[in-house]
Amino acid sequence: MSAALIAMCIIMFAILPANATAAESLATQPSQAKLANGERIFAATGGCTCHTNYPGEGANAPQLAGGRALETPFGVFYSTNITPDPETGIGRFSDADFIRAMREGRSPNGEHYFPVFPYPAFAGLSDQDLVDMRAYLASIPAVKRANKPPDAPFPFSWRATITGWKLVNFDPQRIADDPTRTRVWNRGRYLVSAASHCGECHTPRTLTGGLDETLALAGSKDGPEGQLAPNITPHDATGIGKWSRADLVWYLETGFKPDGDDTQGLMSEVIEHGYANLPTEDLEAIAEYLQSLPAIENRVTRGD
C-alpha cells in the first residue's frame, strides 16, 4: 500500500514538470524567479525596442505598443503592440501561442508574421525562457493601440509571400550546448544567436532577404532603419579585433566605445532599454563568444 503511494508520488513528480507550463499560465501570479528570468531574457533581446516608437514619438512613446516604422530593403513595416491589451496586444496569447509566434513566426490564428520580426533567431530560445518572457510581458502596462499594415510594394506586403520566404530562408534550430566549450561560451552563443539576435542587423542579407551566413556578424550596409550595422567579428582593421573583453562588456553596459564616443541609432536604444539591464555575467558571455568568432574582413561604409 505505502509502496503504491510512493510510486504514485514519484509518478506525480515526473508528470508535474511537464505540466508546469500549463499550470503556471493558469496561475495569476507567476513566481518572482520566473518574472526575473523573463525580464532577463527580455533585456537580452534588447528590450524589444523595435516595439516602441521612440523615433516617431520621443522618450514618452507608449512602451512596447508598436507603431514604429521599420525601414527595410523590402518596404516599411510597422512593429506590433506586444503589451497585454487583449484586443490590440498579446493579452490573449497562451504560452503555446507565444512560443509559436517566437519560434515559427505564426500568429495564434496561423497567419505568417513578416520576417522583420526576428523569429529565425528567437527559434533558438528554450521553452523555459520563452514562457518566462511571456509572463514578464504579461506584467507590463497594457496599451490599446491597433497594429498598422506595412507600406511595402507587392509582393512583399503579401503574407502568402512569406510561405516562400520561409521555404528558402527559414530553418528553425534549437541551440544545443557544445560540450567541448565552456559554460560561459555556450551561454554567449545562446544569447548572441537567439535572444540578442545580433545577426539580424549585423549579418548582411542575400537577395531573398535571408542572412548571408558566409559573412555572419561581419556587418551590413542595410541595417535596421537604413542604418549601417558594423562588423562585430574580431577582425583588427574592420571589426572589433582591437577591443578587449572589458571594452565589450563596458560598451554593452554603457554604450561608450573604447575611444569614449557614444553610440548612435538603434544600438543605443537596445543598450539603454536592454543590454544595460543584463547581469555582468551575461555581458561577459556575449563578449567571450564574439571574441571567439572567426575574424572576417569586411569594411562597412556608406560609400562602397
Place this chain on the structure above:
Amino acid sequence: MRRSSMTLSILVTVLLSLSFAFLSNANIASADGHEQDEARVKYRQTVMSGIGNNMGAIGDIMKNRLGMPAAIAIHANQMADSAALIAPAFKQRIMDGPNDAKAEIWQDWAKFEEAIATYEEAARGLATAAASGDPKAVGPAMRALGKSCGGCHKPFRKPKEESYKNQ
C-alpha cells in the same frame, strides 16, 4: 601738362591702386576665410575629442576596475569645464569639408545650448558621485552622462551613415 589732366591722371592712378588693393585684399580675405573655417572645424573636433578622451579614460578606469575614484572625478570635472568650450567653438555656421555638424545647431541655437548645459550638469554629477566614495552613486551618474552625450549628438551631429568618416 595742363593742371586738369595732371589731376585726372593722379585720380586714375589713385583709383587703380585703390581697386587693386581692394581686390588683392579681398583675395587674401577669402583665402584667409577658408583656412580660418577649416581651422575652426579642426578646433571643434579637437575640443570634442578632448571630451571623448576624458570619457575614454573614465571607461578605462571603470571597466578594468583600476580603482582611482579621485582620477574619475578629475576627468569628469574636466569634461564639465570643457562644456564652456563647445558653444564658442560652434558659434560660426560652418558645414563644409570633413565635418559632422548638422544645420540644426544654428537653426535651434537655444536648444543646442540647453543640451550643453544638461551635459555639463551630468558631467559635474559624475565628478560628485565619484568623489563621494559611494560606488553605487557612480552607475546612475554614468548613465545620466551617457544620455546627455546622446542628447546633443542625436539632434546635432550627423549620424554615422552621413558622417564624413564613412563615405
